[in-house]
Amino acid sequence: MQNLTHEGLEIRVDMGTPGRIGFVWNGRATSKEPGKVLTPFFDRALTLALETGSWIEMHFEDLEHFNSSTIAAVIQFINSAHSRHVDVVMHYDQTQKWQQLSFDALRRALRPFEAISGSSIKFIPVPPRVR
Amino acid sequence: MADRGFTIDLPISERWQVVDVLRTAVYQCLAVVFDADSFAEMVSMVVGELVENALKYGAWNGDAEPKGSEARLKIRGLPASVEIEVKNPLPAGASTALLFSMLERIKKAPSPQEAYVERLREVARDATASSGLGLMRIAYEASCALSAQVDGNNICVKALVDMPADAAAIATPSH
Numbered sequence: 689m690q691n692l693t694h695e696g697l698e699i700r701v702d703m704g705t706p707g708r709i710g711f712v713w714n715g716r717a718t719s720k721e722p723g724k725v726l727t728p729f730f731d732r733a734l735t736l737a738l739e740t741g742s743w744i745e746m747h748f749e750d751l752e753h754f755n756s757s758t759i760a761a762v763i764q765f766i767n768s769a770h771s772r773h774v775d776v777v778m779h780y781d782q783t784q785k786w787q788q789l790s791f792d793a794l795r796r797a798l799r800p801f802e803a804i805s806g807s808s809i810k811f812i813p814v815p816p817r818v819r
Numbered sequence: 820m821a822d823r824g825f826t827i828d829l830p831i832s833e834r835w836q837v838v839d840v841l842r843t844a845v846y847q848c849l850a851v852v853f854d855a856d857s858f859a860e861m862v863s864m865v866v867g868e869l870v871e872n873a874l875k876y877g878a879w880n881g882d883a884e885p886k887g888s889e890a891r892l893k894i895r896g897l898p899a900s901v902e903i904e905v906k907n908p909l910p911a912g913a914s915t916a917l918l919f920s921m922l923e924r925i926k927k928a929p930s931p932q933e934a935y936v937e938r939l940r941e942v943a944r945d946a947t948a949s950s951g952l953g954l955m956r957i958a959y960e961a962s963c964a965l966s967a968q969v970d971g972n973n974i975c976v977k978a979l980v981d982m983p984a985d986a987a988a989i990a991t992p993s994h
């Protein structure tokens with residue numbers, strides 16, 4: 689898979705570890721219709737994860753901002769991964785207040801979905817010292 | 820107490836790129852006024868979401884009635900809060916029912932977080948249901964009071980963000 693660059697956002701693909709597909713978010717996700725770009729990108733990622741038996745790891749620690757339309761695309765991706773039995777791990781920076789609030793809400797929103805059969809969804813707040 | 824009074828009053832142009840420029844500019848202005856980056860960031864996030872809504876649902880391309888109606892962003896620093904106001908013309912026959920139903924849901928929910936989390940669940944299940952997510956997000960993340968008013972063919976959405984204790988204004992030197 690190739691990196692994605694769209695408006696002020698860059699998502700770097702990291703496939704350096706077997707069994708893991710990493711996506712590192714950088715910049716600002718402010719697109720008007722991010723789903724048009726992100727949905728096909730993550731559909732490809734899910735297909736690849738299923739083909740290779742990998743889990744998906746998302747890193748948001750260096751993301752400066754995302755708008756609510758991007759949040760919508762992210763939660764739809766996680767739901768889709770869950771129903772297709774692909775494990776997802778989300779890393780975020782809990783020392784940034786906006787990330788702490790955003791990911792806390794996402795984690796809470798996904799709790800009922802975790803009760804339904806599917807893959808695991810983990811949220812890992814990354815302390816600054818390990819960044 | 821330092822004087823926190825300030826006003827930002829700008830016309831909004833139709834280009835989507837304006838959102839990020841405004842959001843960043845507001846962050847930089849407020850970071851000068853308040854000694855708490857997270858507060859400046861929060862207010863700028865509110866500005867971004869409200870201006871995005873104006874661009875998505877407002878009347879543009881010369882469609883505004885009466886002709887010449889313009890969209891504006893106003894931000895006022897009050898003694899213990901910051902008020903953000905986005906006013907824009909509406910397309911002819913536009914319904915504002917969804918906006919008011921979202922504001923009602925926020926009011927009736929046990930907390931703004933509950934309202935936002937519930938909307939996130941709806942969005943996760945249905946990709947077409949993302950409208951209103953931004954309003955719920957700002958009510959939750961910025962703990963702000965939201966209101967809206969329709970005046971003729973214009974709509975004005977206001978958000979009042981209370982200053983947290985750590986957002987004390989940078990002291991104004993006495994002369």
